[in-house]
Amino acid sequence: MTDTTAHRSLTLLGLGDMGTALARTWLAAGHSPTVWNRTPAKAGALAAEGAYVAATAADAVAANTLVVVCLLDDASVGAALDGIDLTGKDLVNLTTGTPGEARARAAWAAERGARYLDGGIMATPTMIGVPEAGGYVFYSGSRALFDSSRALLEVPTGSRFVGEDPGHAALHDVALLSAMWGMFAGISQAYALTEGEDIAPKDLAPLLSEWLGAMGFFVGNAAERLTSRDFTSGVVSNLAMQVAGSGTMLRTAEEQGVSAELITPYVDLLHRRLAADPAAHGGEDTTGAILLLKR
Ligand code: FVH
Numbered sequence: 001m002t003d004t005t006a007h008r009s010l011t012l013l014g015l016g017d018m019g020t021a022l023a024r025t026w027l028a029a030g031h032s033p034t035v036w037n038r039t040p041a042k043a044g045a046l047a048a049e050g051a052y053v054a055a056t057a058a059d060a061v062a063a064n065t066l067v068v069v070c071l072l073d074d075a076s077v078g079a080a081l082d083g084i085d086l087t088g089k090d091l092v093n094l095t096t097g098t099p100g101e102a103r104a105r106a107a108w109a110a111e112r113g114a115r116y117l118d119g120g121i122m123a124t125p126t127m128i129g130v131p132e133a134g135g136y137v138f139y140s141g142s143r144a145l146f147d148s149s150r151a152l153l154e155v156p157t158g159s160r161f162v163g164e165d166p167g168h169a170a171l172h173d174v175a176l177l178s179a180m181w182g183m184f185a186g187i188s189q190a191y192a193l194t195e196g197e198d199i200a201p202k203d204l205a206p207l208l209s210e211w212l213g214a215m216g217f218f219v220g221n222a223a224e225r226l227t228s229r230d231f232t233s234g235v236v237s238n239l240a241m242q243v244a245g246s247g248t249m250l251r252t253a254e255e256q257g258v259s260a261e262l263i264t265p266y267v268d269l270l271h272r273r274l275a276a277d278p279a280a281h282g283g284e285d286t287t288g289a290i291l292l293l294k295r
Contacts (some may be wrong), residue, residue, distance in 0.1 A: 001184045009033065010152055011060045013080055014044040014070040018094070018121065021128035022070060023051055028129065036060035049126040066149055070094040070121075070251070074101040078108075087113035090145050092153065094119040094137065098174070099167030106166035108142055117149070118166045120173025121157075131200040138162050140169035140251045183212065185262040192258045222287045229286035239289075240282035243267075243274045269293070 012023055015037035018274060026033045027049050034052040036059070037043050038174035043053045055078050061067050069087050071077050074097040091114045093105060102118040109116040123135025138159035138179045139146050146153075146161050153159055158283050187208060194204055225231050246267040253260040262266075273289040 010066040010068055011036070011054075011064040012068045013037075013057055013072065013093070014072075014076075015046065015058060016070070016072065017125045018128070019070040020046065021125035024049070024130035026152070027051060029155045031152070032259045034060050035061040041063065045226045046104065057081065059118070061086065061089065066090045066092065066152065068092045068094060068153075069286045073097060074105060077105065085112075089114040090149060091115065092117045092128070092139075092145070093120060096173065097170055099171045102140070103165070103167045104147060115142045115145040116166070117168060118169045119282075120151075120169040122147075122173065122176065123157050131158070133285055136160055136168040138172040139168040140164065140172075144256065163208075174203075189253075189258070189260075189262050193252065193256050199241045221285070222290070225285065225287040226290065231281075231288040235283065235285045238282060239270060239274050239286060240278070242286055243270050246270060 007256060009031045010026065010284055011034045012019060012026075013036050015023065015035055019035075019037070020042070023033055023046050027046070030051060032050060034054050035043055036054045036057050040053075043051070047053045054063060061081070061084050065088065067086075069077055069091065071080060071081070072095070074095060075230050077093060077097075091109050092115070093102070097105070097118075104119065106116040117139055118141050119175055121135075121136040122138065123133065127133035136273070137153070137160070139153070139159055139161045140163050143161065145162055146159075150159060160172075162172050166225075166263060190204065190208055191201060194201070216283035250260050250267065253263075269289045269292055270286060272292055273286075
């Protein structure tokens with residue numbers, strides 16, 4: 001379908017895996033998005049499903065007030081929107097970037113007369129349009145824009161508005177992804193340690209899941225200690241013991257012929273916290289070590 005009219009419900013720039021998944025949910029919900037992609041061939045299937053395909057990014061932006069962007073990175077957003085009139089537009093940027101990039105992009109949009117909302121997608125393309133998958137998007141920036149476009153934005157997946165600082169959606173996104181990567185690193189180490197032994201991965205899997213679930217208490221516990229700056233009350237596994245125990249983890253890796261590269265940075269951090277003042281920090285839990293990460 002070719003876009004010949006001036007106004008549609010929303011425009012979407014970017015038909016990669018995520019953009020295509022987003023577009024399909026709007027189509028399925030009865031909307032008629034105008035879409036554009038740098039490589040036009042990717043729009044073919046969506047055109048057949050009812051999307052309006054714009055020939056240029058400028059045409060796509062001109063078609064609607066609400067312009068959703070889901071491109072590879074911030075540089076591609078700049079490239080796609082370069083020289084396009086954004087006066088009076090509502091720009092929703094679902095491209096993953098840093099908080100600094102989001103703030104700069106918000107200022108850039110304001111200079112061009114557009115309202116700006118940044119989004120950090122906490123979902124894979126297969127989770128889009130599947131409410132029970134639990135995905136959502138962190139949004140930050142213009143509260144007014146979020147409120148006025150919320151119904152459309154929530155068609156693909158849930159939303160969580162996290163403040164008017166445009167960098168905060170990206171900050172929440174990266175904070176959660178960082179925690180996920182730490183967890184992936186630990187799980188990788190566990191499987192590497194047992195690889196080649198008479199311990200099947202499928203037998204270790206439920207034990208790992210159960211243990212990680214039990215240790216999930218650390219999330220809330222650390223939040224309370226960071227807020228109160230009380231790292232010692234009610235500690236059951238103190239830092240001095242943890243540091244001593246870390247040697248066992250490193251020696252076990254050595255015995256198993258497994259690199260300890262994924263865990264040594266954290267072990268080193270705990271050592272530094274303890275060494276700074278053993279009498280003061282030995283009775284803490286591990287939360288106090290977080291303070292050493294802040295430059
Ligand atoms: N896919 C995922 O699992 C994650 C889930 C969490 C959120 N991310 C972020 O979403 C953004 C888009 O990701 P994607 O999966 O759609 O990525 P691709 O399939 O690689 O598509 C990239 C699109 O960006 C276009 N593009 C790249 N460079 C430019 C440019 N210079 N000018 C214009 N468009 C550009 C690309 O166009 P083409 O290669 O098809 O011509 C695609 O449309 C991303 O920020 C993830 O981090 C996804």
